Amino acid sequence: KAGVTQTPRYLIKTRGQQVTLSCSPISGHRSVSWYQQTPGQGLQFLFEYFSETQRNKGNFPGRFSGRQFSNSRSEMNVSTLELGDSALYLCASSPRPRDSYNEQFFGPGTRLTVL
Amino acid sequence: GQQLNQSPQSMFIQEGEDVSMNCTSSSIFNTWLWYKQDPGEGPVLLIALYKAGELTSNGRLTAQFGITRKDSFLNISASIPSDVGIYFCAGQLSGGGSNYKLTFGKGTLLTVNP
Numbered sequence: 001k002a003g004v005t006q007t008p009r010y011l012i013k014t015r016g017q018q019v020t021l022s023c024s025p026i027s028g029h030r031s032v033s034w035y036q037q038t039p040g041q042g043l044q045f046l047f048e049y050f051s052e053t054q055r056n057k058g059n060f061p062g063r064f065s066g067r068q069f070s071n072s073r074s075e076m077n078v079s080t081l082e083l084g085d086s087a088l089y090l091c092a093s094s095p096r097p098r099d100s101y102n103e104q105f106f107g108p109g110t111r112l113t114v115l
Numbered sequence: 116g117q118q119l120n121q122s123p124q125s126m127f128i129q130e131g132e133d134v135s136m137n138c139t140s141s142s143i144f145n146t147w148l149w150y151k152q153d154p155g156e157g158p159v160l161l162i163a164l165y166k167a168g169e170l171t172s173n174g175r176l177t178a179q180f181g182i183t184r185k186d187s188f189l190n191i192s193a194s195i196p197s198d199v200g201i202y203f204c205a206g207q208l209s210g211g212g213s214n215y216k217l218t219f220g221k222g223t224l225l226t227v228n229p
Binding site: 092 | 158163203205220
């Protein structure tokens with residue numbers, strides 16, 4: 001079974017631009033979560049989508065948004081990029097929705113650099 | 116956001132030695148997960164724990180879900196050079212409902228000297 005795929009793997013943008021990242025979950029998985037990873041803050045939860053609906057949201061500004069399509073693929077968008085948005089953005093998929101069951105499987109990430 | 120306290124931050128050991136790392140939290144979790152991350156890659160799930168007191172092994176790795184539900188331990192026996200990487204613990208705060216997000220520790224950087 002193919003794993004979680006993320007595109008692109010690397011991205012360089014300038015301040016003020018916007019960016020869209022894509023994630024395809026493991027086949028059959030219906031939940032997609034997004035995380036930001038930086039050396040200083042570690043892994044921080046951005047949001048989770050299930051059945052095309054945002055179910056959870058972390059403490060990030062409104063410039064960070066996402067969506068999920070009917071085939072469970074997900075995109076996240078960051079508008080008006082800031083230098084501090086440079087990070088590894090990780091997508092994780094999970095079978096859901098079983099209570100107390102949350103094995104999340106991560107993709108390789110998209111390395112975003114904002115200049 | 117909330118962080119788990121993971122220790123140690125880094126370890127430098129000789130090949131063949133055993134390794135222990137742990138995570139503690141002020142909050143109760145009902146799921147603990149341990150991941151390993153190699154440079155430039157996403158975290159890979161090593162072990163998942165679902166019950167307080169549960170002890171689970173995966174090859175040379177053994178992890179335990181603390182009785183208080185506020186801590187977890189990961190042990191690696193007979194370390195080898197490919198064990199090098201960053202190990203993360205992650206907890207899920209509650210089951211059911213909509214709260215499925217994971218809270219991560221800051222990681223333990225493991226270096227193994229051949």
